[in-house]
Amino acid sequence: GNPLVVTKMDLSSSVLEGLLVAGSNSLSNEAFSLLLSHSLKSVGRTEDTESLFKEDILSKLDHSQVKEAYSALTTLIIEAAKSGLDGNSISATLEECQFNPDRISLLQSQYKLHKEKLRTSLKRIGVSLPHIVDVDWRLDYYIKGKDVERVNKLVYLIKLKTEGGQNKEGFVQFTCTEEQLQDLVSRLREACKSCERLANN
Secondary structure (H helix, E strand, O other): OOHHHOOOOOOOHHHHHHHHHHHOOOOOHHHHHHHHHHHHHHOOOOOOHHHHHHOHHHHOOOHHHHHHHHHHHHHHHHHHHHHOOOHHHHHHHHHHOOOOHHHHHHHHHHHHHHHHHHHHHHHHHOOOOOEEEEEEEEEEEEEEOOOOOEEEEEEEEEEEEEEOHHHOEEEEEEEEOHHHHHHHHHHHHHHHHHHHHHHHO
16 A cells, blocks of 8 residues: 555554564564464453463464564554454554564454454443444524523534444433633644644654
8 A cells, every 4th residue: 555544553562572473483473373363353352361372383383472472463453443453554563573474464364354343342341431423503593682682692502423332322412602712723733733733753
């Protein structure tokens, strides 16, 4: 893909070290394939790392290296699925960790195959903050107040539709004046600019 549109994954140094092990020659392609298969199965359920060593090929390898590579691969898969990344974004990270083309293509195709299932598993177990999926608004014009004085006031009624974990829908509703709405919009713009600045650093 075009390198300009590839999102670089933000992974900790210990995960990157584990990926270097997973991409190295100390693991045969067959051992790597087994590790990948276990990593994909483990998302959304607890898998004891000792079960890895029931596999003949893996049991003959350095156990601490196998666990390190397994943990890093699982983290990579979870982070990619959580962010909805495509195969190209993953391959940029794998290339950095010196994966050979065969392993990159195997991981990409397996990830693509399981991506939706992985995202469903993560939604089921994840505790994610609700995010805004839709906005509704209405403009009300108040002519009179409670004490029958003329008010002539414009009030915006804003309704935010949110979606949380397990596709739970919710609503946040509030009223505000035009000035308050303008203030909210300018604060949101400022927040977007801050995010852009952080992303570009």
